[in-house]
Each structure stands twice: as structure tokens, then as C-alpha cells.
Amino acid sequence: xxxxxxxxxxxxxxxxxxxxxxxxxxxxxxxxxxxxxxxxxxxxxxxxxxxxxxxxxxxxxxxxxxxxxxxxxxxxxxxxxxxxxxxxxxxxxxxxxxxxxxxxxxxxxxxxxxxxxxxxxxxxxxxxxxxxxxxxxxxxxxxxxxxxxxxxxxxxxxxxxxxxxxxxxxxxxxxxxxxxxxxxxxxxxxxxxxxxxxxxxxxxxxxxxxxxxxxxxxxxxxxxxxxxxxxxxxxxxxxxxxxxxxxxxxxxxxxxxxxxxxxxxxxxxxxxxxxxxxxxxxxxxxxxxxxxxxxxxxxxxxxxxxxxxxxxxxxxxxxxxxxxxxxxxxxxxxxxxxxxxxxxxxxxxxxxxxxxxxxxxxxxxxxxxxxxxxxxxxxxxxxxxxxxxxxxxxxxxxxxxxxxxxxxxxxxxxxxxxxxxxxxxxxxxxxxxxxxxxxxxxxxxxxxxxxxxxxxxxxxxxxxxxxxxxxxxxxxxxxxxxxxxxxxxxxxxxxxxxxxxxxxxxxxxxxxxxxxxxxxxxxxxxxxxxxxxxxxxxxxxxxxxxxxxxxxxxxxxxxxxxxxxxxxxxxxxxxxxxxxxxxxxxxxxxxxxxxxxxxxxxxxxxxxxxxxxxxxxxxxxxxxxxxxxxxxxxxxxxxxxxxxxxxxxxxxxxx
Amino acid sequence: xxxxxxxxxxxxxxxxxxxxxxxxxxxxxxxxxxxxxxxxxxxxxxxxxxxxxxxxxxxxxxxxxxxxxxxxxxxxxxxxxxxxxxxxxxxxxxxxxxxxxxxxxxxxxxxxxxxxxxxxxxxxxxxx
Numbered sequence: 001x002x003x004x005x006x007x008x009x010x011x012x013x014x015x016x017x018x019x020x021x022x023x024x025x026x027x028x029x030x031x032x033x034x035x036x037x038x039x040x041x042x043x044x045x046x047x048x049x050x051x052x053x054x055x056x057x058x059x060x061x062x063x064x065x066x067x068x069x070x071x072x073x074x075x076x077x078x079x080x081x082x083x084x085x086x087x088x089x090x091x092x093x094x095x096x097x098x099x100x101x102x103x104x105x106x107x108x109x110x111x112x113x114x115x116x117x118x119x120x121x122x123x124x125x126x127x128x129x130x131x132x133x134x135x136x137x138x139x140x141x142x143x144x145x146x147x148x149x150x151x152x153x154x155x156x157x158x159x160x161x162x163x164x165x166x167x168x169x170x171x172x173x174x175x176x177x178x179x180x181x182x183x184x185x186x187x188x189x190x191x192x193x194x195x196x197x198x199x200x201x202x203x204x205x206x207x208x209x210x211x212x213x214x215x216x217x218x219x220x221x222x223x224x225x226x227x228x229x230x231x232x233x234x235x236x237x238x239x240x241x242x243x244x245x246x247x248x249x250x251x252x253x254x255x256x257x258x259x260x261x262x263x264x265x266x267x268x269x270x271x272x273x274x275x276x277x278x279x280x281x282x283x284x285x286x287x288x289x290x291x292x293x294x295x296x297x298x299x300x301x302x303x304x305x306x307x308x309x310x311x312x313x314x315x316x317x318x319x320x321x322x323x324x325x326x327x328x329x330x331x332x333x334x335x336x337x338x339x340x341x342x343x344x345x346x347x348x349x350x351x352x353x354x355x356x357x358x359x360x361x362x363x364x365x366x367x368x369x370x371x372x373x374x375x376x377x378x379x380x381x382x383x384x385x386x387x388x389x390x391x392x393x394x395x396x397x398x399x400x401x402x403x404x405x406x407x408x409x410x411x412x413x414x415x416x417x418x419x420x421x422x423x424x425x426x427x428x429x430x431x432x433x434x435x436x437x438x439x440x441x442x443x444x445x446x447x448x449x450x451x452x453x454x455x456x457x458x459x460x461x462x463x464x465x466x467x468x469x470x471x472x473x474x475x476x477x478x479x480x481x482x483x484x485x486x487x488x489x490x491x492x493x494x495x496x497x498x499x500x501x502x503x504x505x506x507x508x509x510x511x512x513x514x515x516x517x518x519x520x521x522x523x524x525x526x527x528x529x530x531x532x533x534x535x536x537x538x539x540x541x542x543x544x545x546x547x548x549x550x551x552x553x554x555x556x557x558x559x560x561x562x563x564x565x566x567x568x569x570x571x572x573x574x575x576x577x578x579x580x581x582x583x584x585x586x587x588x589x590x591x592x593x594x595x596x597x598x599x600x601x602x603x604x605x606x607x608x609x610x611x612x613x614x615x616x617x618x619x620x621x622x623x624x625x626x627x628x629x630x631x632x633x634x635x636x637x638x639x640x641x642x643x644x645x646x647x648x649x650x651x652x653x654x655x
Numbered sequence: 656x657x658x659x660x661x662x663x664x665x666x667x668x669x670x671x672x673x674x675x676x677x678x679x680x681x682x683x684x685x686x687x688x689x690x691x692x693x694x695x696x697x698x699x700x701x702x703x704x705x706x707x708x709x710x711x712x713x714x715x716x717x718x719x720x721x722x723x724x725x726x727x728x729x730x731x732x733x734x735x736x737x738x739x740x741x742x743x744x745x746x747x748x749x750x751x752x753x754x755x756x757x758x759x760x761x762x763x764x765x766x767x768x769x770x771x772x773x774x775x776x777x778x779x780x781x782x783x
Contacts, residue, residue: 247740358661372665376672382676386688394697395688397704398681399754406680410673524720524739581743600720601739609720611740 012604015078019069019160023110026062026117027150029055030143037140041133041209049136053124057144060117063150067114070107070159074100083107089172091552099183105307105322106159113149115194116350120146123198123223130202135429137205145197148329157322178482185237189261192230193299196268198223200296203289204337207344207414211366212285217275222636228272229632231265234623236509247583247598249522249613251621255404260302263376267295271373273365280426281362286341291369293337298376300330305383307379326330364421371414400631404517412463415510419444419470422478436477443473466516471507498635505631508624515617519593524600526609536614538562538595545608552583558599558608562588569599569610594618686754692731694757704754705733705763706771711747726753726763733765742770 033055040048074097079085087100087107102111120142127135153159157335199220206216235390238261239251252258271291277284304326382398389396423436423633446467451462478500482490490497525533527542534540539563548555550572557570567586574582596613687703694705707726714723717738724747726735735753745751745768753765 202726233732247743253704300714358665363662363665366662367665367669370669374676376675378677385681385685394693394699396685397688399683401684403682404679407674409676434666526717528719548758581742583743600716603717609717611720 003220006109013074015069015076016081016160016162019066019073020064020158020477022066022069022156023150023154023160026059026066027057029062029148030147033059034140034147035141037143037342038137039138040549041136041205044132046132047127049132049139050496052136052143053127053139056117056124056139057121058145059143059150060121063110063114063117063146066160067090067101067110068109071098071101074098077170079168079170080162081159082161082163082258084166085170087170089170091171091173095183099186101130102186103182104159106153106157106161109149109153109157109322110159111195112190113146113153113397115191116142116146116149116197118650119195119223119226120201121222123202126221127202130206130219131209131211133209133397134202134205134211134216137208138201141201141204142197145201148325148622151347152322152325155578156325164508167265176430177194182241185234185241186575188230188237192227192232192234193264193303195223195227195230195273196264196295198530199227199271199292201630203341204290210344214275214278214285215295217279217288224268224272224275225636228265228268229629230624231261231268233629235261235265236622236629242364242624243618244585244587247585249520249611251516251618252655254382254400256383259379260298260305263379264295264298264302264374266376266379267291267298270369271295274369277365281356283356283362284420286364286368287369290341293341294376297330297333302335303640304330312377314610316344322333355633356426358426359429361424361426364417364424368417368421371410374410375414376408378403382406408460411510412460413419414469415464415467415471418507419467419474422474422500422503422508434514440470441478444470458518461514461518464518465511468507468511468514472504475504475507494637497634498631501631502628503631503636505624505626505628508627509621510624511621512617512620514623516615516621519616521614524609524611526607528605528607533610535595535612536593538590540595540597540610540612542608542610545602545606555584556599556602558602558610560586560597560610562595567595567597569597571599573600583654589619591601592616688752690731691726691728691733694733695731698757700758702754702766704752706750706752707733708750709747710747713747726734726751733757733763735765737765737768737769739768741768744770 033052036048036055037052039045040052053462064505070081072078073081075094077084077088077090077097083099083104083106085103088097092100100107103107112543124139124142125137128137130138164364168508187441198238199216202216203222203318206213221411231389237257242248242253271288274284274291275288294333307322307326358366359601382402384494386397411617419440420437423433423440425433447469448462448466456462456465470475477624479490479497482493482497521536523533525535525540527533529542529544530542532539539562541560543561545556549558549568553572553574555570559568560569565588567588568584570584572582583598588595593614593616596615598613600611602608657762662663674719686701687697687699689697689699689703689705691705691707694703707728710725710727710732712723712725712737715721720740721735721736721738722741723736725732728734737753742751752769753763753766753769754767754769756764758764
């Protein structure tokens, strides 16, 4: 299949130049769109708004063209492009070759730009209803952001860089990345990051235009939820991939790369909740703007950290020239946001209604926001400590114990709030709402007793699991109430009940994380064939090993009898990649725990060394994650704001 | 109590808690991140992380669970001893970060051993 376009001269002409040309055209169009849109907003010119918007669409179309050129180059093995030669080879399976699009620095930036263009265009289509100036500024800000990305792509880190001599074969993909998880984790995370530019653009545009209402929140609600859903799915997929592929028994290592993906998710979570206070009660306007900006700035900050190598991380992109550019962009975004907030946030006056009491839904949202910001602060400090301490002497780093000690109590408080918050009424909580808390409270006590009887003695676990159970009970209480009253209301108010389902998923995830983090057991064993080992009450019998040949790699497979199953942990060696080894973990799931076996090595005489982990409730994380994503989807399928529905209805009426 | 106080007091408490947690946790568990020569020059107490390049003298015993090797940077070298599973890409020539402490025997006893990928996704860039 990959031989359709093998003439190198043709290639050079078609793909390298086509892609580079498309990027340049997109850059010019995006810059034009930014200038025109800001001008249109300034002069309130409807014509220029429309031209600016169309220029944005055209820039997006050019980006799509560039993306198609790169993908075609990858699929046809056009090794005249440095990017193709460095990230794929002829033996790489087709699906992974296609994924090469976003596997490297330049390609992933192009992918990000593509998503930004597509989602930005989608958000601009119906933006006229927000008023000409907001629409104009939003287009201008989106265009300015995409202009920066296109500039980096066209000038600093082009995926269409040509090699002077076309090599016969590429370097191939690191075997660690040859996995299905690799196909979906990066694009989902990156799309989640790109999507959050939309709420940022509209929030800033509303400020610039001097509007203090919540129209921008309604307009970008879908985009914020899409961003949040994608970020959630991306984090979970990354954890799943790390757990199943990397073979160190865990799924989260508090590495800077993971931290900078977590922080925007935390900020987006905070925003999704606090924006309801503005929608429902007209309060927290400045705070919401701040959160939107924080989430976007954290995305840019994370991109800078990951791609510049300023903090020590086990996985960073190749050192490249884009670091300073992203630092400059981050500085510009911070300055823009700060000036905007300082000069415009005080717009309009607070509503004349009496302020709410602290013990209320509003209070729960504010506390949740404070706690989430607290977790962000913990993670931010942990990530930046090497950089900060390095400036004043020897570099210092923190590991998992720091994050567990500092963020653990905050996460426990958030879990408690997950149980209590949804049951508190707006404005003021009285006795009836305290009565509503009896089911979660009883559930927590029951789970606590059950765990105590079962012999669990870890205090953090005795706190976390009952709280997670209480949070789940709260969701069931709400569903029960609604179903008793009218089953149809669950569907009619699916935005709300979808969110509760996401809460339920999160409670299950929390239980899985707490149990696996606090209850993990690990043992190193060296066994001769026929010998057995006991780990946390599970018996493993090593029966022998064999060498298997599988094309581009050889595999040393050990067999372990576990009950009536056979586990086959193995080590593959890729001759083509300098003899790089790759561990294949054997995982089996029992009702309460995963048994996770890694083949560490083997002596000449057939004695094999294993590292065995027993990870309680890890499967709950994946199951809860699925429920969470399902909640986001069900809560938004076909759901429309009343206003939007009216507008649609009016538009489809025969004239 | 005024509205501002009823809202402000809990907010202040949460902020104080977060600051306290960060302060105590980072004081208690921050480790020095050093090169081999920095370790020799400063000899800090407690656990440290030391980055350096794995040399050719890797000796594996006990089915591969136990490993001895020399870690070196531009100017200094130290012997490292580690028990456990090795990172997949561990081999002479790669950069590793050993976390542990220097023993009185002059051998660095590593608790964890991380391999630093030269690049997350590429194996080695072509020089065009």
C-alpha cells in the first residue's frame, strides 16, 4: 500500500512544499483575521467582523490542508521529510504510522493548531448572537492565538523540514509507544488543551467589549465541557497506558509532564462549577473570568514546561528552539489577562439581591474552587521547585510523598464536598437539607464499619473510602428523588443528571485511586522453574520460560500459574533499535485487586526474577472513568439551552 | 457577623491550610537533584537524586534483580548499587537518575532508578 507515491522528486514537490505553503498561507490569513477582527470590534463594523471571521475559516482550511499533506507523507513513507524519517519506519504498523502525525514535537503542534482552528471556527459560527463587538473580539483573540501557533510551525519548528539526502528508511517509533494507548491518549489530551482556548477567547472578548452578563458562559458552555471531557479522558487514558505498558506497577508518577496536564483539568473543573453561580445567581463574575484565564494560562505554561526541558522530567520532547517562543507567548498571555482583569473586571454592579449564606450551594462551589486552586498551588509549587531552588543554589526536587502529604488532605476535603455539596440548596441551607444528608452519612458509616470489620487499619483509607461511598450515595439520593417524582425529569434535566453521573464516576475513580495508592503491596522474587511465591495471599508458581521470535523483535516469555490461569510476563528485545528492551506486564484482575507481574530478568540457569505488585481496586479507576465520560456525553446529547433552541426553531420556520 | 466576615473567615482558613500543607510537605520531602560531581563537592545528607551516564561495567546478578554499575558525568564517577526492576531502556550510555544515598562504603545505594529518555517520542534526530 505505501508504494503509491514513491517517486522522491514528486514527493518533494507535492508534500513538503504543499504543506509548508499551506502553513504560510494559514499564517498570513490568521494574522489578517486577527487584525481585521480587532479593528472591526473597535469600529463596530459588521462587514469587517464577517471578513475577519471568514479569514479565520480560511486559515483553518489551510491548516487542514497542511495536516492532510503531513498525514499523506507519513502514510506514503516520504522520508524526504525529516519529521517522517525521524518518527516512523517502513516496518511500523499503519495505525502507528498514522499516529506519527501527533507523536513528535512539530506534528503535535500542527495537530493542536488544527483542533484550535476547527473548534474556533465552530465557536464563531453562531457567535453573532452575542453582539457584534463580542463576536469580533472573540474572533480576534482566537485568530491571534492561532497566528502564534502557525508562526511557530511555519518558522521555528516546521513539520515540513526537508532532508538534503532522503534516507532509505526512517528511525522508527520507540517501542514503548507502539501501543494502542499511544493512538488515542495524546490526541485526546491535546484536543482538550486546544478546546479551552474557546472559553478564554469569549471571556476576554466579553470583557473587552465591556459586557458583564453571562452570555459568553452560555455560548461557550459546550466548549468548556468538551475541553473538560477530553482532558478527563486524556488523563485517564494516559494513566491506563502507563499502568499497562510501562511496567512499574503504578499509573501516576507526579512527573512534570503529568502535573502540567493535571493543572488545567483542575482549573477547568473549578470553572465548570463556579460558572453556574454566575449563570444562576449573577455572582462571581470576576472570579469566573480569572478561572478561565487561569485554565488557559496553565495550558500554555504546561506546553512551555513540557517542550522546553526547563525542569527535570523522565520524558521530555527533544530539545528544540520553541521554548523561548512559548515563554514569550506565555508572558504575553499573562500580561493580556492581567491587564484585562485589572481594568475591566469591576464592570457593572453586583446584583441587588441579598448575598447568600456560606452554608449553601454557592458556599459549596466557592469552597470547592478554593480547594481545587489549593491543589493546583501544591502541584504548581512541586513542579516549579527545581527551577526556583536551582536559581538559589543546588536544585531540589520533590517526589510522590510531597504530593501525597500536601494534596491528600485537600483531595479528601473535595471528596467530602462531593458528598455534601449537591444536597445543599442555593442561598441558604436549613434543616430540610440537613435531613437530606442522612443517606450519605449512613452509607459512610456503614462502609467505615465494614472496612473496620474486614481488617483495614490504614487511617487515610478509612477516611477516603467512606467519603467516596457517601458521594455515590448522594448521587443515588438525587436520582431516587427525581425518579420518584417524575422519571421524565431525569431526561428533561439531563444536563444536571449527566453531571451527577459524572460525580458518581468520580467517586468510583476516587475509591480506586485511594485503595490502590494506599493499599499497594510489592515484592521482588527470584524463582527457579517449579518454585512458588506468595504475595499478599496470592500464590504464584513459576513453571518455565521460552524464547519466541516475532519478526522485528524476540521475546522471552515466562509462564506463571495463578489459580487456573497462566500469566505470561515477557521481555521483548528490538534488534533494530539498538537492542532496546520492552517489558510486557502480565495483569490479572480478581474482584478486589489486580495481580501485576513484571519479568525483571533471567539467569543462564533459568532462574527468573519477578517483581509482583498487588494493586487493590485499580479497575475501579477505569470503570469510574467510563461512567464519568458517559455522564458528560449523556448530559449533553441533544441538550440545548432554551435560548438556542428558540433561535434554532425560529431559523427553521418556513419564511 | 457581617457578610464579608462570614465568607472571608472560611476562605482565609482554607488559604492558610493550603499554605501550611505546601510548606510542611515541601520542607519534609524535598531532595537534592545533583550531578555526580555536585554530589562529590557538596555531600549533602539524606536522600538525593543523582543524574549521570551509565558506563560499560554493568553487572547483573540474582536473575537481573540486582545491578552494579558506574554512573559518571563529565568529570566525576561513582559506583551505584540497585535492587529491583530496571527501566526498559537501561543500558550503557543512557542517562539515569538514581535516587538514594551514598553509603559509608563509597557505593551509592539507589532506592529507585529512573531512565531519562533522550526524547519522549523520537529515538535520535537526524542531523540534516
